[in-house]
Amino acid sequence: MTTDTAVDAPAAAGHRGVLLRGQALVRDLWIAGVLVALIVAFSIDSPYFLTRANWLNTSSTATEVLLLAVGETFVICAAGIDLSVGAVLGLSGTAGAWVMAHAFAGPAGPAIGVVALGFAACVLVGAIFGLANGFLIAWAGIPPFVVTLGTLGVATGFGYLLNNGQEISAIPGSVVTFGNTNLGGWVPVPVLITAVIAIWCAVVLAKTRFGAYTLSIGDNREAVVRAGINDRRYLLEIYLLSGTLAGVGPARSSTWASTPARPRSRC
Amino acid sequence: MSPRLEVRDITKHYGGVQALRGVSLQVDAGEVLGVVGDNGAGKSTLLKILSGATFPSSGQVLLEGQRVRFATPAAAREAGVATVNQDLALAGPRDVVANFFLGREKLAGNWLGRRVGWLDGKAMAAHTVSELARLRTRIPDVHLASRDLSGGQRQALAIARAAAWTSKVLLLDEPTSALGVEQQQQVLDLIRRVSGEGIAVILISHQMPDVVAVCGRAVVLRLGQVAATLAGPDLTGENLVGFITGAMTGSDQ
Numbered sequence: 001m002t003t004d005t006a007v008d009a010p011a012a013a014g015h016r017g018v019l020l021r022g023q024a025l026v027r028d029l030w031i032a033g034v035l036v037a038l039i040v041a042f043s044i045d046s047p048y049f050l051t052r053a054n055w056l057n058t059s060s061t062a063t064e065v066l067l068l069a070v071g072e073t074f075v076i077c078a079a080g081i082d083l084s085v086g087a088v089l090g091l092s093g094t095a096g097a098w099v100m101a102h103a104f105a106g107p108a109g110p111a112i113g114v115v116a117l118g119f120a121a122c123v124l125v126g127a128i129f130g131l132a133n134g135f136l137i138a139w140a141g142i143p144p145f146v147v148t149l150g151t152l153g154v155a156t157g158f159g160y161l162l163n164n165g166q167e168i169s170a171i172p173g174s175v176v177t178f179g180n181t182n183l184g185g186w187v188p189v190p191v192l193i194t195a196v197i198a199i200w201c202a203v204v205l206a207k208t209r210f211g212a213y214t215l216s217i218g219d220n221r222e223a224v225v226r227a228g229i230n231d232r233r234y235l236l237e238i239y240l241l242s243g244t245l246a247g248v249g250p251a252r253s254s255t256w257a258s259t260p261a262r263p264r265s266r267c
Numbered sequence: 268m269s270p271r272l273e274v275r276d277i278t279k280h281y282g283g284v285q286a287l288r289g290v291s292l293q294v295d296a297g298e299v300l301g302v303v304g305d306n307g308a309g310k311s312t313l314l315k316i317l318s319g320a321t322f323p324s325s326g327q328v329l330l331e332g333q334r335v336r337f338a339t340p341a342a343a344r345e346a347g348v349a350t351v352n353q354d355l356a357l358a359g360p361r362d363v364v365a366n367f368f369l370g371r372e373k374l375a376g377n378w379l380g381r382r383v384g385w386l387d388g389k390a391m392a393a394h395t396v397s398e399l400a401r402l403r404t405r406i407p408d409v410h411l412a413s414r415d416l417s418g419g420q421r422q423a424l425a426i427a428r429a430a431a432w433t434s435k436v437l438l439l440d441e442p443t444s445a446l447g448v449e450q451q452q453q454v455l456d457l458i459r460r461v462s463g464e465g466i467a468v469i470l471i472s473h474q475m476p477d478v479v480a481v482c483g484r485a486v487v488l489r490l491g492q493v494a495a496t497l498a499g500p501d502l503t504g505e506n507l508v509g510f511i512t513g514a515m516t517g518s519d520q
Contacts, residue, residue, distance in 0.1 A: 020415055021408065209372050209384035212365055219358035226356050227370030228341030
């Protein structure tokens with residue numbers, strides 16, 4: 001009878017389990033192989049590719065995109081989409097620069113205070129847009145595509161309104177020094193900060209309850225609701241994370257170049 | 268002693284449509300009660316009321332003698348009435364452990380665990396293995412994605428999960444309908460084991476042989492009313508079909 005054999009079945013079935021897990025691993029990791037292949041190919045193709053200067057340049061440029069991608073990973077894992085991140089990144093950069101320019105021109109304290117104020121403005125703007133997206137998606141029940149397409153337009157519009165579409169250049173010079181600081185000549189500070197955020201978010205997604213619910217909402221939201229989980233709260237937090245990371249992006253770049261004040265995305 | 272779950276004179280109408288017209292039934296601890304009926308007989312409406320998905324228009328539901336009124340499926344589950352719907356509510360790409368603990372994750376007991384919601388993966392995996400072993404379900408590896416399991420294993424996982432988190436009543440909606448013959452037998456064995464642990468099971472099914480095989484009693488619904496309650500030698504596939512179609516009528520037993 002099947003009932004009796006079932007007890008010792010796991011031993012025999014173990015091999016099949018290991019095989020299936022191996023297949024799943026390949027399914028998940030093949031894209032890393034593509035990256036390695038690209039690096040090898042470009043290194044052979046150009047003597048300038050595998051150099052310190054190119055590493056510093058590409059890694060610094062990649063931080064913004066990486067932060068957006070990290071936030072978007074959570075959103076997409078939860079079966080959503082956040083189209084607004086690019087526009088929010090542009091707006092929060094503009095807003096940060098605008099705040100710094102006004103605080104700098106006015107009777108402000110030391111430059112470090114001005115810079116901190118600018119950073120805070122960047123992150124705050126990102127968080128506000130993330131909250132708006134999350135609220136409209138989770139509670140108003142509007143599809144993420146529609147909501148974030150709308151906030152994309154709103155963010156772009158505000159970006160132009162803030163300074164009539166002009167660049168803002170009256171920013172403390174000290175912001176540049178911070179962003180250009182290298183650790184050991186190889187690790188720019190913004191790259192380090194971004195790496196820490198990315199690794200932390202990877203750990204959160206894989207090892208915490210927040211990550212588990214993010215994945216489960218994406219795979220089967222109905223199952224999550226029936227399990228008694230407050231799916232709306234988690235959706236709100238996911239979009240808040242995405243918006244906040246979009247706000248952190250320009251906080252870095254405004255330290256790196258003193259003219260970040262251009263909305264990067266247009267409708 | 269009051270029965271584990273009792274339904275008294277339940278009615279439900281959707282506008283002018285009368286889905287249930289005064290249904291009463293009861294199920295005791297450790298009993299498997301079959302509920303059969305043709306499409307539109309009121310099975311799903313009854314299931315929805317018992318699982319907390321909707322309210323009855325009138326009548327009472329009593330859990331261990333206490334009147335209950337479940338606002339949501341989560342509230343029903345909290346009270347000890349778990350449901351396994353036909354769609355199983357599994358997150359396909361997530362592994363067996365994640366699905367087993369969905370909504371009841373174990374966190375690491377230290378400061379970090381409580382602060383950031385750090386999952387205690389080892390303890391959850393060990394608990395899943397022991398629970399599945401206790402109910403003797405055949406799942407090769409608890410770290411497999413649930414979509415990589417066979418249909419019978421998925422059904423077994425959903426039932427084992429519901430059974431592990433409830434101690435009172437388990438509602439099963441068509442648990443064997445999409446399965447092969449051998450897998451059907453495994454699920455029926457699992458249902459017997461679950462009821463053997465003192466859980467009251469209500470089995471809603473179209474598969475008459477299954478109902479005859481595992482149920483001590485079966486209630487036949489027809490046009491929103493109880494057409495018959497069959498038990499013992501009267502509980503045969505022929506009688507069930509007879510009352511479902513209306514070919515047989517008459518009093519209970």
